[in-house]
Amino acid sequence: MGNEIADSVLVEKVQKGDKKAFDLLVIKYQNRVVNLVSRYVRDVTDAQDIAQEAFLKAYRALPNFRGDSAFYTWLYRIAINTAKNHVASRARRPQEVQTIGPDDETFDYDDALKEVETPENLLLTDEIQKTILNAIEELPDDLRLAITLREVEGLSYDEIAEAMTCPIGTVRSRIFRAREAIDVRLKPLLE
Amino acid sequence: MSDNKLERISALMDGELSSQERELAIDYVKDDLEVKQNWQRYHIIGDTMRNTLPSMVQPDLAEKLNKMLENEPAILAPKSTVNSNKKIASKDFTKPFIGLAIAASVTAVAIFGIQNTEQQTPSVDGSAPQVVSNEGGSLSNLEQSLATAIPKTVRTVKYEPVENTIEATRLNSYILNHNQFNSRMGVQGVSPNARLVGHESQR
């Protein structure tokens, strides 16, 4: 759906040499990826390291990304493989890479990354989460419903318009207003 | 920057811009640091709502990666397609009944992670949770699920948020599977079948 179109436009830009477009993909998916790899490692900073490594691998492998699957699905597999490698090397098991799915990409990068420093600029999300949830609670019903249908249910504007019986333009502005209202609270925490 | 532009960024996130608008909006986010931060915060909001926010965030990850990639050449244009045989990437467990996963993996469902505010230890040990407390009522409503911290589980298990993940696919295919079995019973009148039909794919 729409989301994937936006991704593929960004992917294409990166494939044409636009490094900055990659930033947008990183920002978009970094939390999901960290959250995903946290299942494999206990330590959050480890998870951050793995996520970083996964993004680097993704960047380097992007010329081979054919768009057969959604970008996130592809990234997801890279992240899982990276995490599994990490766990395996920790356990000093023989290097046997567990693969996911039949059309798994094989990665033959030298894992010797330049040296992954521990990320220093980490923010605890407790406060962030609370702030966002409070802000959501205080939203007017129509804004809250609109953003929930979008973010949680993954509905398109079209579908939301149908569900809320209002024009698409209204959906777009409601979702934006919801984000804006939450953002006012969130912004100070990230500065 | 005008709200109007930010509204476009918001729509860009949702994949709801025409291709022309999209180009403009992308340039706009890419080149303006402040707007990039908006882009970041808007995504943090979404991650929070879906409960896919890890216990820590690293706001400058993209920047950092950028530096690390500085010395690398910009990547090459895609090489010609190797083999575009489309295979359905799915693991065996996603098709408890063959074929069901195909429909299920594209199913729209309400998915909530469980709020686990007291702890942040992700679990890899898979120990079974013990439920200690209150049922939070309808989980079909975000507010509820966020507000009532249902079930107040367990220190060790972290419920994964499950959008677009193997878990989501798997759970959806099992729900479909369950509904199909159920539809044979027909005890509840039309409901089980309605659930089957209601199982609409998302494009």
Next chain:
Amino acid sequence: MLTAIAVQVEAADKENSATDARKILEKMSVAMHSLNYDGVFVYSSGNKLDSMRIIHKVDEQGEVERLISLTGSSREVVRDRQDVTCIYSDNQTVMVNKGAPNKFLPTNFPESIARISEHYRFAMVGDDRVAGRETHIVEVMPNDEHRYVYRLWVDKETNLMLKSAIVNMQEQILETVLFTQIDVPLEISNDLMTPMNAVDYSWHTNEKSHKQTDQVESKWNVGWLPVGFSMESNNQQVFAEKQQILEHLMYSDGLATVSLFIEAVEEGEAPMSGYVAQGAVNAFTISTDQCQVTVVGELPAKTIHQIAASVSLKSTLKK
């Protein structure tokens, strides 16, 4: 015919209400399976809203039911005595579930109502109009907090269910079916029962795709279920590719059903946990004793979770 007499019904004592409610439910069960009907209803579940048409035909051959989505992409389910066929036009897929087990035959209604009455109380809670018709509202209230409340609007004339709601203990409506229109014709032509053309779709039939072995003793012990749930089916499916076994256990208290899917976790695979809600249906997956347990059912999340957490390998099988 000018007289409209307002009859003031004294607060009927509970027992009467329960008996009446039960009678209505019995009649409803019979009506739902023995009448021809063709109606349109709105089905809402969580935040989703769909409109569907249901055509139910009964003749000497038995019952056939066809359910067609009127909103979104076209989908339909056709159920006859043997098969459940689901046709999804958006991905051009047809799924057929062959051979409904005999015990699922829906003809045992009075019996199942007796069973339901062991764990739920019935009550008449009022009258209402649905689809322009007068209805009784019957409430089916569980005796404990592990299940949901069902409210049914039953047509006074035909005894068909015209509306139903699944409600949690906090009075939140999780799922509703609401008829906006219904006809009860004497006959329904076979044309109306013909599913949409789907010959060139990809067909999946579950019958032979994997081995189902009924009546195998389960390796698993389900430590906890709400009172009154008993096993309805138990089958093991073996995936040929991997020799992996998936065990599917299904339990019911006569009204709500719950499925347990249990499979071994592959070596090196991370255990998973996750939770999904679809209206009244909750699903949890967790791992325990080297296996992945997935529990799905129309029961509150906490109940589903507790069931999932109670599964263990039978002690005789433990090393």
